Amino acid sequence: MAPIREMLSETGITEQQWRVLRVLAEHGSLDTSTLADRASLLFPSLTRIATTLRNKGLITQTRDEIDRRRQLIEITEAGQKIIDDRADQAAQIVAGFRAALGDDNYESLLDLLAQLDPGSSN
Amino acid sequence: MAPIREMLSETGITEQQWRVLRVLAEHGSLDTSTLADRASLLFPSLTRIATTLRNKGLITQTRDEIDRRRQLIEITEAGQKIIDDRADQAAQIVAGFRAALGDDNYESLLDLLAQLDPGSSN
DNA sequence: TCACAATTATTAACATGTTAAGGAAATCAT
DNA sequence: ATGATTTCCTTAACATGTTAATAATTGTGA
Known part of the structure; x- marks a missing residue:
């Protein structure tokens, strides 16, 4: 993850914050539970x-008026911009990993890791 | 690492503390730099x-009298006992992972991970 | 020798992982 | 409808990762 963190250092955003923003950028707005799940974060971490x-x-965070225990989290324009501005760069970093291993090895690695941790739907 | 942490929970020792003790159990006593390197820990973490x-x-920690910046760290009998008592159990957990993937896949995984992180001599 | 650099380690400050405890809202059984 | 339970989230407490600043010691060159 070092290259990713390096990319993010200029933004003042951490790896996990970036992950949260990315998930939100894809899905618009999400409730906390779903967000925690997709960003692979525990609740206490997500709260902070x-x-x-x-x-x-x-x-932005807004209470769900139907079920007031829940919160809806939405990405702002500023947040979206951070993701958009670096989406290409991030993709290149991942592509770099893939190239370092070769396509076949890359797929093998993902498969093997998935076997070890059936939980991560990524 | 979940199974390892579970094994350690009864000892009140964390995964990293266990790693430090394991390295010390193998090598007797080490200076801090070498220990940090072999346990894959940064200095500040190791200090704590x-x-x-x-x-x-x-x-136990003792100053190196020749170069008084350095410290020698040594495992005590109590520490050694903790490692000894759980060495078999830890080996079984690793064996379990290996079995879950199959021997060939296990080796492949180690190889692929090594390619991604040439630094870790493990 | 003496200012300056390099080495070794600690401390500080912040973010996160992790487990446990707490609080508010909804649900459920009676 | 109400007390117990469950759900969703937050707080708390501790340990670690990470970067930067400091301290202590040693090494070095003029």
């Missing part, structure tokens, strides 16, 4: 990350 | 871990 992202103005 | 292990009476 959401707080800092909210303070940075990159997301 | 050493403090807690020392407080638990599992290691």
Whole structure:
């Protein structure tokens, strides 16, 4: 993940914050549970990350009026911009990994890791 | 690592503390730099871990009298006992992973991971 | 020898992982 | 309808990863 963190260092955003924003960028707005699941974060972590992202103005949190235990988290324009500006760069980093291993090996690695951790739907 | 952590939960020792003890159990006593390297820990982490292990009476730290910047870290009998008592159990957990993937796949996984991170001599 | 650099380790500050405890809202059984 | 349970989330407490700043010691060159 070092190259990813390096890319993000200039934004003042961490790897996990970036992951949260990416998931939100794909899905628009999500409830906390789904978001935690897709970003592979535990609840307590997400709570803190959401707080800092909210303070940075990159997301908004609103109570679900139907079930007021729930929160809806939405990415702001500023947050979306951060993702958009670096999507290509991130894709290239991943492509770099893939190239380093070769396509076949890359697929093998993903398969083997998936076998070890059936939980991660990624 | 979940099974490892579960095994360790009864000892009150964490995964990293266990790693430090394991390295020490193999090598007797080591200077901090070498220990950090072999346990794949950064200096600040090792400093803290050493403090807690020392407080638990599992290691001892002594200044190197020739170069007084350095410290020698040694495992105590109590620390050695913790490792000895669980070495078999840990080996079985690893064997379990290996069995889950199959021997060939297991080797493949190690190879692929090594290609991604040439640094880890493990 | 003495200022300056390099080495070794610690401390600080922040973010996260992890487990446990707590709090508010909804659900359910009676 | 109400008390117990469940669900969803937050807080708390501790350990670690990570980067930067400091401290202590040693090494070096003029």
